[in-house]
Amino acid sequence: MSNDAPDLVVDGLTKRFDDGAVTAVDDLSFTVEPGSVVGLLGPNGAGKTTTIKSILGLVIPDSGSVEVGGVDVHDRPRLAHRQIDAMLEGARNNYWRLTVEENLRYFAGISGLDPDAVLEECDEILQRFEIDEKRDEVVRNLSRGMKQKVSLASVLVTDASIVCIDEPTLGLDVESTRQLKKELRNTIDQQDMTVLLSSHDMDVIEDVCDRVIIMHALAKEIVDSDGWS
Numbered sequence: 001m002s003n004d005a006p007d008l009v010v011d012g013l014t015k016r017f018d019d020g021a022v023t024a025v026d027d028l029s030f031t032v033e034p035g036s037v038v039g040l041l042g043p044n045g046a047g048k049t050t051t052i053k054s055i056l057g058l059v060i061p062d063s064g065s066v067e068v069g070g071v072d073v074h075d076r077p078r079l080a081h082r083q084i085d086a087m088l089e090g091a092r093n094n095y096w097r098l099t100v101e102e103n104l105r106y107f108a109g110i111s112g113l114d115p116d117a118v119l120e121e122c123d124e125i126l127q128r129f130e131i132d133e134k135r136d137e138v139v140r141n142l143s144r145g146m147k148q149k150v151s152l153a154s155v156l157v158t159d160a161s162i163v164c165i166d167e168p169t170l171g172l173d174v175e176s177t178r179q180l181k182k183e184l185r186n187t188i189d190q191q192d193m194t195v196l197l198s199s200h201d202m203d204v205i206e207d208v209c210d211r212v213i214i215m216h217a218l219a220k221e222i223v224d225s226d227g228w229s
């Protein structure tokens with residue numbers, strides 16, 4: 001058991017949409033310790049994406065707080081988000097007219113790394129994901145599974161110590177899912193990373209994560225009593 005402070009602290013997170021009619025996340029609290037891989041498991045609509053977006057500062061919670069690396073996301077967003085990267089809902093916005101390698105170098109560059117200094121790391125990641133022979137191919141021409149791998153690879157190349165991955169196997173067939181799970185777990189084992197991974201697929205969580213947080217689908221319309229006859 002680590003004595004380090006948690007990398008992620010979600011405390012009493014609540015988010016409603018549509019003027020309060022839809023509760024996406026209700027008083028959710030959890031921590032993610034450094035170096036651990038935690039799964040958010042839940043059916044469609046359980047609030048997994050909203051939770052991850054709140055951690056990334058893309059959604060402003062109605063109440064509760066989020067800390068990334070000990071820094072409050074609301075109070076000091078730039079400092080908090082310097083430590084974290086994410087792949088949202090199955091795919092990062094890779095540039096489809098750029099090659100696989102150009103995408104990796106681009107995302108390394110915007111994360112503050114020298115794109116020329118990460119070539120060795122690109123090699124390693126592309127080999128691990130078995131897409132090294134596609135490195136000079138434009139992303140547009142790749143299969144869905146390969147695009148997904150490029151998305152994940154371009155998150156992992158940035159060297160962020162904390163990574164959120166939302167539904168990494170969304171839309172993949174059984175074989176592509178199996179491969180991606182294996183490659184993701186291998187990468188996590190080789191890099192010193194803290195990961196929060198969401199999925200509605202129990203197998204993905206079981207095969208990749210050390211710990212699981214189960215979210216129930218609680219979003220519901222609150223019917224005003226005037227609406228009942």
Ligand SMILES: Nc1ncnc2c1ncn2[C@@H]1O[C@H](COP(=O)(O)OP(=O)(O)OP(=O)(O)O)[C@@H](O)[C@H]1O
Nearest residue numbers: 017018022024043044045046047048049050200219
């Ligand atoms: N921007 C939004 N405006 C209105 N409602 C939203 C918005 N974002 C999410 N919701 C609602 O909040 C609830 C939780 O959505 P969320 O996408 O977080 O769930 P999820 O667990 O990620 O689902 P999925 O597995 O389908 O992606 C759903 O009822 C959804 O319709």
